[in-house]
Each structure stands twice: as structure tokens, then as C-alpha cells.
Amino acid sequence: MSPQGIARRLGWDLRPRQGQKLKGAQSGSGPQILMGFPARLAEPPPGMSEAYQLVQLSNGSWSVRSLEAAETFHPVVGPAAEAEALYVRQLRIRERLTAAGEGLVIWDVGLGAAANVLTLLRSIRDLSGRIRVLSFDQTLEPLRFALRNAPRLGYFGGHEPEVETLLASSRAVFPSGALAVDWSFHPGDFPTALGSAEADAWPPPHAILFDAYSPARNPGMWTLPLFSRLRELSPDSRPCALATYTRATLVRVTLLRAGWRVGIGNATGEKDETTVAANHSSLIEQPLGPDWWRRALRSTSAEPLQDAVYRQHPMSESTRAALERLPQFRNPGFPAVQSLSSPPPPGASKVHTAKTKTVASSGTDMA
Ligand SMILES: C[S@@+](CC[C@H](N)C(=O)[O-])C[C@H]1O[C@@H](n2cnc3c(N)ncnc32)[C@H](O)[C@@H]1O
Numbered sequence: 147m148s149p150q151g152i153a154r155r156l157g158w159d160l161r162p163r164q165g166q167k168l169k170g171a172q173s174g175s176g177p178q179i180l181m182g183f184p185a186r187l188a189e190p191p192p193g194m195s196e197a198y199q200l201v202q203l204s205n206g207s208w209s210v211r212s213l214e215a216a217e218t219f220h221p222v223v224g225p226a227a228e229a230e231a232l233y234v235r236q237l238r239i240r241e242r243l244t245a246a247g248e249g250l251v252i253w254d255v256g257l258g259a260a261a262n263v264l265t266l267l268r269s270i271r272d273l274s275g276r277i278r279v280l281s282f283d284q285t286l287e288p289l290r291f292a293l294r295n296a297p298r299l300g301y302f303g304g305h306e307p308e309v310e311t312l313l314a315s316s317r318a319v320f321p322s323g324a325l326a327v328d329w330s331f332h333p334g335d336f337p338t339a340l341g342s343a344e345a346d347a348w349p350p351p352h353a354i355l356f357d358a359y360s361p362a363r364n365p366g367m368w369t370l371p372l373f374s375r376l377r378e379l380s381p382d383s384r385p386c387a388l389a390t391y392t393r394a395t396l397v398r399v400t401l402l403r404a405g406w407r408v409g410i411g412n413a414t415g416e417k418d419e420t421t422v423a424a425n426h427s428s429l430i431e432q433p434l435g436p437d438w439w440r441r442a443l444r445s446t447s448a449e450p451l452q453d454a455v456y457r458q459h460p461m462s463e464s465t466r467a468a469l470e471r472l473p474q475f476r477n478p479g480f481p482a483v484q485s486l487s488s489p490p491p492p493g494a495s496k497v498h499t500a501k502t503k504t505v506a507s508s509g510t511d512m513a
Contacts, residue, residue, distance in 0.1 A: 223415030249276030
């Protein structure tokens with residue numbers, strides 16, 4: 147019997163419906179959800195699971211959507227195009243692999259459906275060298291779901307057997323063209339793992355693909371302690387750049403306070419800007435400048451999160467004082483930051499707990 151037949155018999159509604167507006171998606175350009183899917187169906191039909199759905203984007207490509215987080219992993223241009231623009235090109239993976247004799251270490255924060263890693267591997271498979279990938283996630287479910295739907299998602303590039311190995315044993319070592327790849331999976335809550343002594347033994351990263359859900363939905367992945375610890379584990383002796391899809395002021399301020407240099411990242415189909423951070427200024431093409439600083443001082447959401455509770459608050463005096471001392475804002479040609487300062491605007495701060503409130507993703511301050 148077809149899934150629709152099973153659903154009819156059980157009285158469930160599987161009719162196609164319009165997707166909810168997603169993180170920063172333009173109206174009309176967001177994905178269409180294939181079908182609603184009740185969480186109780188024991189044998190999910192292809193394209194659906196208890197927790198994930200395939201969605202078709204307006205450009206025809208397919209992506210994975212988490213029902214629980216109510217977010218689509220790569221919501222507008224699709225998985226491969228977003229991974230290519232945001233991570234591979236922006237972090238200069240090809241050039242840096244060619245230049246780096248000892249190979250590159252990539253930290254993939256939020257493995258999800260592995261679109262970022264698999265696109266990265268495909269885009270460098272004509273190069274020789276060694277790539278070590280450490281993928282972090284609290285679940286392998288989206289990857290299992292993606293593997294079942296690999297032909298439609300279209301970004302596996304023939305790596306289905308290696309993904310099966312990773313799923314089975316948390317490590318896959320294999321050649322990809324002329325590359326030697328060592329891909330490991332590190333399960334669990336990332337902030338907890340990062341804070342543990344075990345993290346000191348991880349090889350320090352050359353590049354970090356930072357792809358958690360949005361700060362409003364997933365605040366524990368965007369805190370000052372987390373980015374400070376990431377900076378601690380990225381020593382200056384190993385130039386490292388981190389890219390993320392968000393341009394939120396809150397995230398940029400947090401990265402700056404955590405000791406990263408921060409710049410404006412490439413546009414993707416969805417965003418006119420993203421964010422890139424690095425431990426070396428040479429890895430930042432367009433550092434945040436006076437215009438950004440002026441906007442940050444006016445922003446109603448510019449204070450770093452200290453814990454896993456999403457709060458929106460203008461920049462505090464102590465954060466402002468700390469940022470004004472940063473080398474990034476002391477370049478010749480940068481106007482004295484104090485002269486740009488104005489008191490933060492009045493306005494109540496907003497507090498949301500991630501699990502209990504639904505937070506609308508509007509404006510660039512959130513994602
Ligand atoms: C937007 S998806 C990642 C998409 C993925 N990079 C890809 O290319 O398909 C975000 C991922 O972050 C993971 N995540 C969220 N919070 C986490 C946490 N506290 N610890 C570890 N992983 C987390 C989610 O399970 C989810 O798979």
C-alpha cells in the first residue's frame with residue numbers, strides 16, 4: 147500500500163503544504179515542503195522520516211529540513227551551492243591545501259546531512275594532499291536520512307560507501323581522487339565536548355565550517371564561552387578561518403570578544419553578507435569597519451550570549467570597551483572608535499528560552 151493509502155487508512159493528512167518561512171528566506175523564494183508527515187508512522191516513505199523531510203527549493207535543488215528545529219539546512223541556493231560559496235571558496239580551501247605541505251584539518255561543526263563536507267571533498271578531489279575532517283553533531287539521523295535520499299540530494303559524489311562506514315564506525319579513511327581523506331565523527335553535545343579535556347587532543351583546525359541552527363533556535367551553539375574555547379583551540383601558529391552563514395550582530399560581537407578577527411563574508415543566494423572570522427588578519431579580506439561599528443552600537447541585539455538562553459540586548463558598556471581595545475579597530479585609517487560611539491538605544495531586552503518559545507526569524511540581527 148502507498149504511504150498515502152496508509153495515511154488515509156489511519157486518518158492522517160499527508161497533503162502537500164507550504165513551508166514555514168525559514169531563517170532569513172525571502173518570501174516566495176523559500177522551499178516547498180513535499181508532504182506533511184506524522185511523527186508516528188513506523189516505516190517512513192522515501193523523502194520523509196520522523197524528524198526530517200526533503201524539500202525542493204525554487205531553483206529545483208533538494209535540501210533536508212528538520213521538523214523539530216523547523217529549519218531547512220541550506221534553504222535557498224541548495225546544499226552544494228551554499229557549501230561551495232560559503233565554505234570552500236570563502237575559506238580558500240583549494241589554495242590553502244595547495245600551499246599547506248602537511249595537509250589541512252577541517253572542523254565541521256554541525257555535520258547534519260554532510261552537504262558541507264561532501265561538497266568540499268568533491269571540489270578539491272583534483273588536488274593531491276591530506277585532508278583530516280572532524281565532524282561534530284549530537285545526532286547521525288540527518289545523515290542517515292540524507293543517505294537514503296542521496297540521488298535526489300545530488301551532492302554525495304559517489305561517497306555513499308564512505309558515509310556508510312562513517313555511520314557504522316565513526317571513522318572513514320579513504321582516497322578521494324588524489325586526496326587522502328581521514329574523516330571522523332565526534333558524537334554528543336558540541337559545547338560540552340569542546341569544554342572537555344578530550345578537546346585538547348583534537349588536531350587544531352585550519353578551517354571551521356560553523357553550521358549550527360540559527361542563534362534563536364540553537365543558542366547553546368552561539369555563546370561567548372563556546373567561541374572563546376574555539377579560539378583557545380586555534381593557536382596562532384596554525385592560521386585558521388571560520389565561516390558561518392549568519393551576519394547577526396550578536397554573533398559578530400561574540401566572535402570579536404572571543405578573540406577572533408572578524409570580517410564580512412561572501413554573499414550566498416539567501417544572504418547579502420555572511421561572516422568570516424580568523425586568528426590571522428591575512429585570512430580576512432573585508433574586516434568589519436566603521437559602518438558595521440555604527441550599526442552595532444545602535445543594534446538591539448549586540449550583546450554576547452553567555453549560556454544557552456537566547457536574549458536580545460544592546461551592547462553593554464563592558465562589551466563596547468572591550469571591542470574598542472581590539473587591534474582590528476586600531477588600524478590606521480579607522481576613525482577613533484570612541485568618536486563613533488553613542489549610548490546604546492533605550493529599549494527593553496528580550497529573552498527567549500530556546501525550548502519553550504517560538505522566535506520569529508526576522509531581520510538580519512537573528513540569522
Ligand atoms: C543546519 S544543520 C547542519 C547542516 C550540515 N552542516 C550539512 O551540511 O548538511 C545543524 C546541525 O547542528 C546540529 N547541532 C545543533 N545543536 C548541537 C549541539 N548542541 N551539539 C552538536 N550538534 C548540534 C544539529 O543536530 C544539526 O545536524
